[in-house]
Amino acid sequence: MKRRKGTNENxxxxxxxxLDDRFKLAGPARVLMNKVFPDHWSFxxxxxxxxxxxxxxxTGTFLAxxxxxxxxxxxxxxxxxxxxxxxxxxxxxxxxxxSFEVRGGLIMRQxxxxxxxxxxxxxxxxxxxxxxxxxxxxxxETNWMIxxxxxxxxxxxxxxxxxxxxxxxxxxxxxxxxxMTESVPFLGPWVSAALFGGAFPGDEVIARFYILHVFVLPLxxxxxxxxxxxxxxxxxxTQWPGPGRTEHNVVGYRMFPNYVMKQVGFMLLxxxxxxxxxxxxxINPLWMFGPYExxxxxxxxxxxxxxxxxxxxxxxxxxxxxxxxxxxxLPAVFWPGIVGMGLSxxxxxxxxxLERRFxxxxxxxNLLQRPRDTPARxxxxxxxxxxxxxxxxxxxxxxxxxxxxxxxxxMTWGGRIGIVxxxxxxxxxxxxxxxxxxxxxxxxxxxxxxxGILMRDPEGRFYEVHQPLVEPDERGHTELxxxxxxxxxxxxxxxxxxxxxxxxxxxxxxxxxxDGRRDQIETGNKR
Amino acid sequence: MSADNDxxxxxxxxxxxxxxxxxxxxxxxxxRDGIEILHYEPRYPKPGTKLEKRMERIVASLFFxxxxxxxxFVAAYIFWPWEYDGAATWRDPRTWxxxxxxxxxxxxxxxxxFAVLTWAKKLLPVEELVQERHDGGxxxxxRRLAESTVDTVVDDMGLKRRPFLVKAALLxxxxxxxxxxxxxxxxxxxxxxxxxVTGWNGDKHNGGNPVRLMMKDGxxxxxxxxxxxxxxxxYPAIEGGATNEFASAPTLLxxxxxxxxxxxxxxxxxxxxxxDAMWGDFVAYSKICTHVGCPTSLYEQQSQRLLCPCHQSQxxxxxxxxxxxxxxxxxxxxxxxxxxxxxxFFAKSDFLVPPGPAFWNRPSxxxxxxx
Ligand code: HEM
Ligand code: FES
Numbered sequence: 001m002k003r004r005k006g007t008n009e010n011x012x013x014x015x016x017x018x019l020d021d022r023f024k025l026a027g028p029a030r031v032l033m034n035k036v037f038p039d040h041w042s043f044x045x046x047x048x049x050x051x052x053x054x055x056x057x058x059t060g061t062f063l064a065x066x067x068x069x070x071x072x073x074x075x076x077x078x079x080x081x082x083x084x085x086x087x088x089x090x091x092x093x094x095x096x097x098x099s100f101e102v103r104g105g106l107i108m109r110q111x112x113x114x115x116x117x118x119x120x121x122x123x124x125x126x127x128x129x130x131x132x133x134x135x136x137x138x139x140x141e142t143n144w145m146i147x148x149x150x151x152x153x154x155x156x157x158x159x160x161x162x163x164x165x166x167x168x169x170x171x172x173x174x175x176x177x178x179x180m181t182e183s184v185p186f187l188g189p190w191v192s193a194a195l196f197g198g199a200f201p202g203d204e205v206i207a208r209f210y211i212l213h214v215f216v217l218p219l220x221x222x223x224x225x226x227x228x229x230x231x232x233x234x235x236x237x238t239q240w241p242g243p244g245r246t247e248h249n250v251v252g253y254r255m256f257p258n259y260v261m262k263q264v265g266f267m268l269l270x271x272x273x274x275x276x277x278x279x280x281x282x283i284n285p286l287w288m289f290g291p292y293e294x295x296x297x298x299x300x301x302x303x304x305x306x307x308x309x310x311x312x313x314x315x316x317x318x319x320x321x322x323x324x325x326x327x328x329x330l331p332a333v334f335w336p337g338i339v340g341m342g343l344s345x346x347x348x349x350x351x352x353x354l355e356r357r358f359x360x361x362x363x364x365x366n367l368l369q370r371p372r373d374t375p376a377r378x379x380x381x382x383x384x385x386x387x388x389x390x391x392x393x394x395x396x397x398x399x400x401x402x403x404x405x406x407x408x409x410x411m412t413w414g415g416r417i418g419i420v421x422x423x424x425x426x427x428x429x430x431x432x433x434x435x436x437x438x439x440x441x442x443x444x445x446x447x448x449x450x451x452g453i454l455m456r457d458p459e460g461r462f463y464e465v466h467q468p469l470v471e472p473d474e475r476g477h478t479e480l481x482x483x484x485x486x487x488x489x490x491x492x493x494x495x496x497x498x499x500x501x502x503x504x505x506x507x508x509x510x511x512x513x514x515d516g517r518r519d520q521i522e523t524g525n526k527r
Numbered sequence: 528m529s530a531d532n533d534x535x536x537x538x539x540x541x542x543x544x545x546x547x548x549x550x551x552x553x554x555x556x557x558x559r560d561g562i563e564i565l566h567y568e569p570r571y572p573k574p575g576t577k578l579e580k581r582m583e584r585i586v587a588s589l590f591f592x593x594x595x596x597x598x599x600f601v602a603a604y605i606f607w608p609w610e611y612d613g614a615a616t617w618r619d620p621r622t623w624x625x626x627x628x629x630x631x632x633x634x635x636x637x638x639x640x641f642a643v644l645t646w647a648k649k650l651l652p653v654e655e656l657v658q659e660r661h662d663g664g665x666x667x668x669x670r671r672l673a674e675s676t677v678d679t680v681v682d683d684m685g686l687k688r689r690p691f692l693v694k695a696a697l698l699x700x701x702x703x704x705x706x707x708x709x710x711x712x713x714x715x716x717x718x719x720x721x722x723x724v725t726g727w728n729g730d731k732h733n734g735g736n737p738v739r740l741m742m743k744d745g746x747x748x749x750x751x752x753x754x755x756x757x758x759x760x761x762y763p764a765i766e767g768g769a770t771n772e773f774a775s776a777p778t779l780l781x782x783x784x785x786x787x788x789x790x791x792x793x794x795x796x797x798x799x800x801x802x803d804a805m806w807g808d809f810v811a812y813s814k815i816c817t818h819v820g821c822p823t824s825l826y827e828q829q830s831q832r833l834l835c836p837c838h839q840s841q842x843x844x845x846x847x848x849x850x851x852x853x854x855x856x857x858x859x860x861x862x863x864x865x866x867x868x869x870x871x872f873f874a875k876s877d878f879l880v881p882p883g884p885a886f887w888n889r890p891s892x893x894x895x896x897x898x
Contacts, residue, residue, distance in 0.1 A: 034560045036658035073770075081613040100611045104604060107625045139662065172821055175774075176837060179819025179884035182722070188886045189718035197714075199721035200820075201771050236660050244565070250658045251565070258651055265644035272636030279629010295760050295777030295814055297822045297836055314819070314854060315838040321856035323891060331885040332856050333819050364662050398839060408839050409852055 033256040038239035042129045044266060046232075048122035051270040052115045053225060059112040060214065066102055068094040069164065069210035071203035080287050088166075088291035091206045095165040096287055110278035116158050117283075118274060120306040123151050131351075131381050134369040135238045138362065141352040143231045146224050148349045153221050158304055160213040162284065166206055169284075169301050171292025174201065176311075180337035185330060201292070241367045241484040248366075308395030309388055313340050316394050316415045372441075373484060375434035379427040386426040390419045441487045445469065445480040451491060467491065561659035569652050582649045589642035596635035603627050722886055726763035726773035727862060728877040737865075739764040740780065740811075740872040747871045750809065753782040758826045760814060763874070775883050777814040777822060778862050779833070780872070781844060784808070787831060791845045798879050798892055799847065799861050806864040806872070812848045813862065813882035816840060818855035820883045833859065857885065 020026050070090040076083045078093070079100050098105035127147060130136050136144035159177070163170045178200045182188040197204035236250050245251050253259060290296070303311055313336035322330040355377070356362065371378040393400065394415040401408045448468035456462055468478045469488070488494050540547060540555050557564065571579040609624040616622065664670070686693060720731075729737045740748040741764035748761055758781040762769040768776065783791060788808035795804070804810070812833065816823045821837035826844070832851070833842040840853030848859030860882045863875035881889055 030556050031560055034557055034562055036562055036656050079611050079613050103609055104628060107628045110625070172837065175820045182884050182886045183819075185887040189722055189888075190715065193716040193718040193721065194714040198716055200774050236658075244657065248660050248662065250660050251655065253654050254656060258647060258654065261643055261647035261651070265640050265642075265647060268636050268640035268643065272633050272638075272640055275636055276629050276633025279626045279633060292771065294771050294774035295762075295822050295824070297824055301836065311838070317854055319850060319854050319856040321885065325891045327888070329885045329887055329889045329891060332854055333884070337819075366660060366662060398836065412839060412853065 033254070035233075035255040036250045036252045037255060037259045038237050038250055038252040040240055042133070043237065045122060045126035045129050047263065047266060048270055049119055049126055050225065050229070051267045052119040052122060052274065053221065054267070055115040055271060055274055056112060056119060057218065057222075059108050059115060060218075062108045063098060063112055064214055066094060066098045066105065067091070067164070067210075069207050071166065071201075071206050083287065083290065086291065089206070091164060091166040092286075092291050095167070099287060107275075107278050110281075110283050111274055113162075113283045114274050114278050114281075116161065117304065117306075118270070120151075120154055120158060120304075123147075123154055124306075127151065128381065128385070132371040132378060133238070134365065134374060134377070136352045137365045138352075138356070139235060139364050140231075140238075143228055143235070144352050145349055146228045146231070148345070150221065150224055150228065152345055153217055153224065155306055157213060157217040157221065159307060160209040160217065162304060163209050164206060164213060165286050166292050167286040168289035168292050168296060169286065171201065171294075172297050172301055173303055173307075174205065174292075175294070176314075180314075180333055183331040183334040184338055185328075185334075201294070236366070238366055238368050240486075243485075245367065247364070250366075302396050302399065305392065309391040310337070310341060310395075312391035312394030312397070312415070313337075315397060316391075316412065316419060318416070367484065370484060370486070372434040372437040375431045375438075378434050379430040382430040383423040383427040387419060387423045390415055390422060394419070440489075441482060444487050444489060445482060446477055448472070448478065449488060449491060449494070467494070469494070557656070561661075563657050564654070565657055566655040567652055568654075570650055579650075582645070586642050586645050586650065589638050589645065593635045593639035593642060596631050596638060600628060600631035600635060603631055722775075722883070723881045723890065725877055725882065726765055726768050726776035727778075727874045729874075732763065732765045737873045737875060738768075739867070740778075740874065741768060743769045745769070748780065749870050749872070750782075750807065750866060753780060753809070755782055755808070756784055756828050757782055760824075761811070761872075775813075775815050775820075778811050779814045779823070779826065780809060780811045780864075781826065782809055783831075783845065787845050791847075794846045796847050796858075799863070802863045802875060802879070804861045804863040804875075806866060809864055809872075810844070811862040811864050811874075812842070812844070812859040813878060814859075815883040816855060817850070817857040817859060817883065817885070818853070823859060857891075 016026075068090045072090045073087055074090050074093050076086050076088055076093055076096065078084070078096055080096055083096065095109075098109055100106075130144065130147065159173070163174050178192055178196065181192045181195065184191065192200065195205065195208070196202040197208075239245055239250060239252070242251070289301075302308060314333055317332060317336040319332055320335070321332045322328075371381075394411070397411040397415060398408060400406065401411045448466035451465045451467050453465040454462055455465055466476075468476070469480060470478050472478045539558065540551055542552065542555065554564070603624075607624055607627060608621050611621060665673075681687065724731055726732055727738050729735060732738065740761040742748060742759065742761065745764075747764060748759070753759055758779055761778050761780045763773060763776050765773075767773065785808060788805070788810070791810060792805065799805075812823075814822050814824065816835040816837065818835065818838055818840050821835050823833050823835040823840070823842065825834040825836060826832075827834060831844045833844055833848065834840075835842075835853070835855070838854050840855035841851050842848045842855070842859050843851050848861065850856060850858065857880075860878040860880050862878060865873055865875050867873055880892055
């Protein structure tokens, strides 16, 4: 045993030497392996997006082996009985074939779709974490902007993707996109004719969307994701304030083995969850929608969730059309569809610069902020979230109306009023809530934790016992300054009330010998 | 590195010292990367304790489990019956093919994920390190060196001394940039009449003859085919008339109840009166929503409303198809109807205004503004 181990080590050294001779790796490899990463669960949200993107590339490549991006007319002869003999495009036929005729094709399709939904959801949540903690401040504005571009690239990659099968649902989405395109003054009809190769739907659009979906957009995503993650690496990750943490250091654990093992584990976890979901939960059963026909649509046809916001805005926007007959028309859909989308790209893109302008804060920041400490920004963020959620809900208002027996008109009017009023209410409430939380932090720092122990003094009054965080002065006050870090609010946060021994049925701990432990810290020797 | 070297930060060691332990060499590497160990100890102070052994067993069995499920996945992929034959019920093993693939592969991935994560969380040393962060650009020395390099390059090229050359280069490069994107012009197509003329235009699509109405299967439409209060979707009876080639042609033919037809006649816009667009109790509305073009396919007989499922625009069937709710702003164009000698419906002309979503130079008639 011993000897074999020795030879292995020699082999490693030898291989390393050969590599270093050629690529001069010793220095960079050490720097990479030693790099220190800060730890917090919210730093994993971006990773979920990254891992689902990898999954999208893998499953997408499989699908591309079987999908035919062609609008050539064929008659379906496959094994799905209800559609036998129906005329459809090759694109739809080949998608049906992936679902029914290709071994394991269905689960691949469903994995691709679930991964895309997870991708977009993870981007959104990641974006919220970056926003609410102020991680986008200098020097990381560039990465925020790249992030916004990633969201919109993902949005269009998703839209082109679910347009490809040319089924009833995707054709309806395309038709709406075409109507929006047409609405642009002066350019609209030309852009639409260029996109569809003439009148809608024509027979070019699937092939055009295909190259966008499998080449242009993923390539742009891949390039930007590389830069995005590269910048996180080069600029070093932000960290939460805490003992020993400053603007000029990073406290955490090493890239190797700790960080990398956790990342690999987490990636496999994301893969596993998506795979299991794709086996168990149906997504986009497009054989039920039939081929796209310009005259057929069913109610309750919803786009994927990240597009629903646009759909909701279009539903809510009032019928305001500007017309100078017979020369000029500005369709109502232009406002929510084109202007609305433009602003949702532009405003978030510029947000770091706008905030800089208002706060006049030009410094670099590597410590994160707690949302409660920036009530205005937090309020603004919640405002946007409320606006977005009302948009999404309105995008499915017919479904809600039916499920809850509300009249559709009431849903629409509720949405119209709500989308104007509720964000403002949300801003105000959030602002107050943040101030309240700040107040509570200061109280704990001054008086200590609430222990939940009620006492009665000799006069019969009740009071709650407080546990000061440090030795109090004679008036029971503690002079602790708020540092931007979490303030403990519960007794078990400061080590009280922890189970004395670990193990469920019987103790699995052996009494540790403190001295041995000391030794190892000093020498770092593990064995 | 920095002068404020506090006492727990190790000093530089002499790497040629043969007495150095591996850890001391390692720590020197960390030091050179600006890293300092705050805390570093084995997870289990005494090697080989019960707790540690237990953890190792758990991780090992997670790895084994993962392998087992991966094997099951491959076996199921190959041997489980999967070919869909159209009549499968849940008893049929074929319906379970996809769920079984998902469960086996999913579990395999989850188990190996937990194995790696447990290894990382429960067996790796407990550690906390701190690394210096050099924020805010390069040193002034580096900047000065870079500046002089750039300046030298600029000077070597003579960008300042030769303004004429710079202009000439720009004048040469700009058209070349244009030339690079010019081939995209291949996409450009004159929209022509694609938004204004539909399959109902007999001059363009039927050799100058009026176009008859047909059903999806090609059957021509006679008045007795629609019962009172009923409705059917009709297409221009031309080659490919019911296909997506004529995506703005689908039309809803409605047979109104007598009193409703009466009311519609009273409401009729002058342009529709002029061409006598209704035929008896029949009226035909474009099925393409004037909002952004979904098929307006729901007809509520009770309230005489046409509803578009996409964004819930509602149109009044007994008032020229005028919009009464939702985001749509224009009425559904009416197809002027008549019946020929053989008793078949035909369109007297194309729609009087373009159907479907609007565009900036859409020809609108004064009647539309009465709405
Ligand atoms: C394709 C989608 C995206 C991927 C794959 C991705 C991936 C990542 C990863 C892996 C990290 C490092 C870990 C973390 O802090 O979570 C990160 C950080 C970051 N991301 Fe993203 N991200 C995406 C989209 C976005 C979006 C939409 C935004 C915001 C608009 C954004 C802004 C940032 C910023 C500012 C950081 C630095 C955070 C810090 O250092 O505290 N990212 N991203
Ligand atoms: S397309 Fe009909 S309401 Fe929008």
